[in-house]
Amino acid sequence: MNPPTAARNVDELIDDLATFVTESPSSYHAAAVTAQRLVEAGFTQLGEHQDWPAEPGKYVVVRDGAVLAWILPQAAGPATPLRVLGAHTDSPGFKLKPQSTVTRHGWVQAGVEVYGGPLLNSWLDRELRLAGRLVTRDGATHLAATGPVARIPQLAIHLDRQVNAEGIKLGKQQHTMPVVAVAGSAEAAAEADVLEIVSRAAGVAADQVDGYDVVVADAQPPARFGAQREFLASGRLDNLSSLYAGLQAMLAADTSAAVIPMLAAFDHEELGSASRSGAAGPFLEEVLDRIYEGLEATATQRAQACAGSWHLSADAGHAVHPNYAERHDPANRPLPNAGPLLKINANQRYATDAAGAAMWAQVCRAAGVPTQEFVSNNDLPCGSTIGPLTATRLGLRTVDVGIALLSMHSAREMCGVHDVAHLRDAVTAFFTQELTV
Known part of the structure; x- marks a missing residue:
């Protein structure tokens, strides 16, 4: 019907x-x-x-x-x-910093700055996109949007036994940097360069990018839910x-x-x-x-x-x-x-x-x-x-x-x-x- x-x-x-x-x-x-x-x-x-x-x-x-x-x-x-x-x-969310690729402890991460007033914990354990604009040497502006390429993983409860009792405590600098790859070889690390990833999505060469405004966005599609599908999550x-x-x-x-x-x-x-x-x-x-x-x-x-x-x-x-x-x-x-x-x-x-x-x-x-x-x-x-x-x-x-x-x-x-x-x-x-x- x-x-x-x-x-x-x-x-x-x-x-x-x-x-x-x-x-x-x-x-x-x-x-x-x-x-x-x-x-x-x-x-x-x-x-x-x-x-x-x-x-x-x-x-x-x-x-x-x-x-x-x-x-x-x-x-x-x-x-x-x-x-x-x-x-x-x-x-509200996160925006890429200059020198946006950071390698720590064998991981490649995106260097980000908090944008506005996001609920930080809501960004944990979800697949993330990178999106924004790039300005190349010729003065042209290019919009770029990747698929899911990053994630901010939460610390396992085995390593933070009091988290449910005391609440999660996130440092904006230390705990919100998304991972994008394992560093591995020099070649693999180069492929995981954050600006390179965004530039590929825009169809331009990273070495031609003179400036960028790139934010982090949730990669999960919007979805309806509820007893009568009366709500939208997005x-x-x-x-x-x-x-x-x-x-x-x-x-x-x-x-x-x-x-x-x-x-x-x-x-x-x-x-x-x-x-x-x-x-x-x-x-x-x-x-x-x-x-x-x-x-x-x-x-x-x-x-x-x-x-x-x-x-x-x-x-x-x-x-x-x-x-x-x-x-x-x-x-x-x-x-x-x-x-x-x-x-x-x-x-x-x-x-x-x-x-x-x-x-x-x-x-x-x-x-x-x-x-x-x-x-x-x-x-x-x-x-x-x-x-x-x-x-x-x-x-x-x-x-x-x-x-x-x-x-x-x-x-x-x-x-x-x-x-x-x-x-x-x-x-x-x-x-x-x-x-x-």
Whole structure:
């Protein structure tokens, strides 16, 4: 018997999200894959060094590991407001250091530096990929992604009898270097050179590589599980789940709306966003300058456009953990598949306010999706997002949302499969719905 249409749609969506995550082991891949999918759907990719067209159309531009896409409608004028879906492309983990091949005690290992705030223990005993970008002597940039080539092995319990009682203690320098080979002969060690491995995956010679940004990624494919296959386990759901929902909404948008829909996915959020491709950098503002210059907007009209605009900052949030319920707010208990989160913080770690909450309620009603609130326990510090940064830089009204996860910042996180569809539908309505707020 065939499943209902809604179930089939969710199945197709989650299968495609799994493909998207697998194709996006680094922020550079995520930006490139997003742009490629948009171009295949009729968007025009622009270069920052080019003159940009002013006529209506669908456009996308990539800067390093960030990607911005927008639709300029037929009726766009100098005061046409924006609807921006903000997300980020990077995830916490490890990044290759210079002198990335280290030989110790007969083993060849990858020299890595911790990137952001990963749950270190979650990276143990799993097969790992290397992925990122290489810049060769001719100035060309090459994306590279290996298969499973590395592993961070845990110490056997026979050599650490107290580990279950006292907990595992990992030194970031000493205990997180992945093994890639046994050193063996000089020839074997040369074959196991880490940069050589990555370069082969990119189809370039290692001696031609002048610079690289390469991260470690989980090699295990995403998988559904649960009594009714209602959960998805995957690396990088924080925050490829939001990027994917925004991408799907952009693909569903058209040029007839009285707003400019935009997908803005930034790099380096896990580090604080302070980079040329991060949300604290100039990328979004520079693109908006060029869009409104093409629309011949005056300073007053540009201010009017911003005053009528909304920014939906989409980043993952926390589901209540059944084994650690005391770490969550006692009254707000988000669950997977109960709808995307409206993220609220009195100290502006999230940018949601009353008007933003009302806007989100309108969007979710229009999309026919449930929603739920997230707020932190007062005794625990709250994380933050790109939302307050964009609100501060550009003055756009901003709301923080996202799907609920367990195991956030693990090498393998989990979410509810229906929440991905809920977020996609809500963002689609956000791009097209007439709002009264």
